[in-house]
Amino acid sequence: MKAEMIANTYQFLLNGEWRESLSGKTIENQSPSDNTPVGSVQAMTENEVNLAVTGAKAAQKDWANLSFSERAELLYAWADQLLEMKEEIAETIMKEVGKGYSSAEKEVVRTADFIKYTAEEGKRIHGELINGGSFNAGSANKLAMVQREPLGVILAISPFNYPVNLSAAKIAPALIAGNAVVFKPATQGAISGTLMVRALDKAGLPSGLVNLVTGKGSEIGDYLTTHPSIDLINFTGGSETGEYISKKASMIPVILELGGKDPAIVLNDADLEKAAGDIVGGGFSYSGQRCTAIKRVLVLDEVADALVDKLKDKIKALEVGMPEDNATVTPLINEKAADFVQQLVDDAVGKGATPLTDIRREGNLVYPVLLDNVTVDMTVAWEEPFGPVLPIIRVQNIEEAVIIANESEYGLQASVFTKNVEQAIRIGSELEVGSVQINGKTERGPDHFPFLGVKNSGLGAQGIRKSIESVTREKVTVLNMS
Numbered sequence: 057m058k059a060e061m062i063a064n065t066y067q068f069l070l071n072g073e074w075r076e077s078l079s080g081k082t083i084e085n086q087s088p089s090d091n092t093p094v095g096s097v098q099a100m101t102e103n104e105v106n107l108a109v110t111g112a113k114a115a116q117k118d119w120a121n122l123s124f125s126e127r128a129e130l131l132y133a134w135a136d137q138l139l140e141m142k143e144e145i146a147e148t149i150m151k152e153v154g155k156g157y158s159s160a161e162k163e164v165v166r167t168a169d170f171i172k173y174t175a176e177e178g179k180r181i182h183g184e185l186i187n188g189g190s191f192n193a194g195s196a197n198k199l200a201m202v203q204r205e206p207l208g209v210i211l212a213i214s215p216f217n218y219p220v221n222l223s224a225a226k227i228a229p230a231l232i233a234g235n236a237v238v239f240k241p242a243t244q245g246a247i248s249g250t251l252m253v254r255a256l257d258k259a260g261l262p263s264g265l266v267n268l269v270t271g272k273g274s275e276i277g278d279y280l281t282t283h284p285s286i287d288l289i290n291f292t293g294g295s296e297t298g299e300y301i302s303k304k305a306s307m308i309p310v311i312l313e314l315g316g317k318d319p320a321i322v323l324n325d326a327d328l329e330k331a332a333g334d335i336v337g338g339g340f341s342y343s344g345q346r347c348t349a350i351k352r353v354l355v356l357d358e359v360a361d362a363l364v365d366k367l368k369d370k371i372k373a374l375e376v377g378m379p380e381d382n383a384t385v386t387p388l389i390n391e392k393a394a395d396f397v398q399q400l401v402d403d404a405v406g407k408g409a410t411p412l413t414d415i416r417r418e419g420n421l422v423y424p425v426l427l428d429n430v431t432v433d434m435t436v437a438w439e440e441p442f443g444p445v446l447p448i449i450r451v452q453n454i455e456e457a458v459i460i461a462n463e464s465e466y467g468l469q470a471s472v473f474t475k476n477v478e479q480a481i482r483i484g485s486e487l488e489v490g491s492v493q494i495n496g497k498t499e500r501g502p503d504h505f506p507f508l509g510v511k512n513s514g515l516g517a518q519g520i521r522k523s524i525e526s527v528t529r530e531k532v533t534v535l536n537m538s
């Protein structure tokens with residue numbers, strides 16, 4: 057039987073029932089590697105989206121009345137179910153978003169760990185007592201009892217690149233804090249997201265507590281983000297979409313994890329072997345389709361040649377190929393993404409950059425590109441490629457590196473490679489980013505560290521404890537003692 061005959065059609069979960077849409081329409085996802093169908097998801101109607109939001113709102117009250125420990129039980133069971141479905145989910149991630157199998161499997165395990173830690177951390181969230189007398193003596197008979205309570209219904213919108221991890225990273229903190237969730241996965245990634253919800257359903261999810269909404273963001277997005285029963289939007293994706301959503305959202309908080317242009321700044325005294333290893337790992341894993349990928353190298357001229365030689369060798373050793381073969385550099389998510397990377401490379405080479413690797417493309421598979429002598433008039437110096445291209449900008453001094461780093465519209469993370477830690481801290485304090493990595497690649501994990509972007513890289517902070525806090529509000533009860 058041909059592949060297209062056997063690809064599955066997936067249903068959405070609405071108030072405890074797996075359903076097909078009354079729209080009668082489905083969206084077919086094709087493998088980024090060879091365009092074979094992976095399966096189809098439902099294109100839901102506005103009415104069904106409305107039922108998802110109102111159903112979640114109805115389910116939230118009972119859930120919020122449970123204790124943290126009772127809510128944690130669901131999360132532990134969910135993590136167990138995910139691990140039981142590990143191979144099936146990893147295989148789906150691999151096919152649907154073109155991630156190497158072992159990375160896909162790691163994503164599932166990391167997600168289960170994330171959920172378990174969230175359950176534990178949730179149990180440690182507690183309020184405080186404040187005595188009014190610390191403000192003025194006359195208020196000493198006032199006692200404020202400050203507790204944290206859930207916001208209500210959280211809208212979780214996730215991107216394609218970590219279709220399970222970045223989805224659960226929104227859902228688990230929301231649930232442990234007593235919220236309900238409406239979950240809208242990226243369309244390319246929605247099958248992996250659906251399997252993740254299946255695991256949650258198998259774990260004993262109360263009806264309506266998490267409703268799954270599938271359909272194109274461009275069609276149902278506005279309806280969802282402006283629905284009056286949504287109490288917070290937690291979005292990860294492109295900066296343009298994020299900014300658009302934050303303008304639509306009215307009088308509700310928004311958490312945004314957006315794009316990046318993370319620089320690796322390499323100083324004269326850096327351990328170049330270590331720096332090159334981290335830069336290639338950070339720049340090319342999952343073909344550079346990570347918000348935290350290293351997206352430019354700012355290297356001091358004096359050590360640039362030596363660093364470049366090491367980068368070239370390490371890039372040569374990268375596995376390029378299909379996700380089934382566990383390659384590191386695999387076909388990009390779609391043709392448009394591959395075209396975009398190609399344009400960036402063409403623009404740079406046209407303006408005088410030196411390609412140090414073969415420029416080669418087969419369908420959506422773009423071979424890793426190392427570009428030397430990139431200058432600030434080239435688009436690749438500023439745009440996020442979300443693909444396997446690494447520009448090297450040679451700088452004369454540290455000040456120049458910091459200026460170029462900060463001129464970016466983005467501010468997610470930056471790496472500084474040097475043996476002089478004091479110097480690294482000083483440079484770090486000048487960088488307009490959420491996190492600075494000293495002698496290490498830029499990355500989100502470990503997942504309990506705060507994770508945030510400044511400028512166009514985001515709004516609000518993630519990281520397990522921060523994520524839980526951000527889906528709660530403080531409730532103050534004042535006891536006036538006689």
Ligand SMILES: NC(=O)C1=CN([C@@H]2O[C@H](COP(=O)(O)OP(=O)(O)OC[C@H]3O[C@@H](n4cnc5c(N)ncnc54)[C@H](OP(=O)(O)O)[C@@H]3O)[C@@H](O)[C@H]2O)C=CC1
Pocket residue numbers: 213214215216217222240241242243244271272273274276277278281292293294295297298300301313314315316346347348440442468509513514
């Ligand atoms: N800072 C961070 O932590 C991270 C940032 N990213 C960023 O994400 C981008 C890549 O992810 P990608 O999936 O392509 O991002 P997109 O912005 O294209 O899509 C993200 C999500 O938004 C949805 N969406 C699209 N339009 C709307 C709308 N009008 N209203 C509501 N939802 C909408 C999409 O749905 P649909 O798929 O149906 O269009 C998808 O679920 C990169 O820029 C990357 O840097 C990625 C991961 C982490």
Ligand SMILES: O=C(O)[C@H](O)COP(=O)(O)O
Pocket residue numbers: 217218222345346347348349498499500501
């Ligand atoms: O989407 C992304 O890029 C992730 O947030 C990155 O996570 P990682 O740095 O842990 O791979």
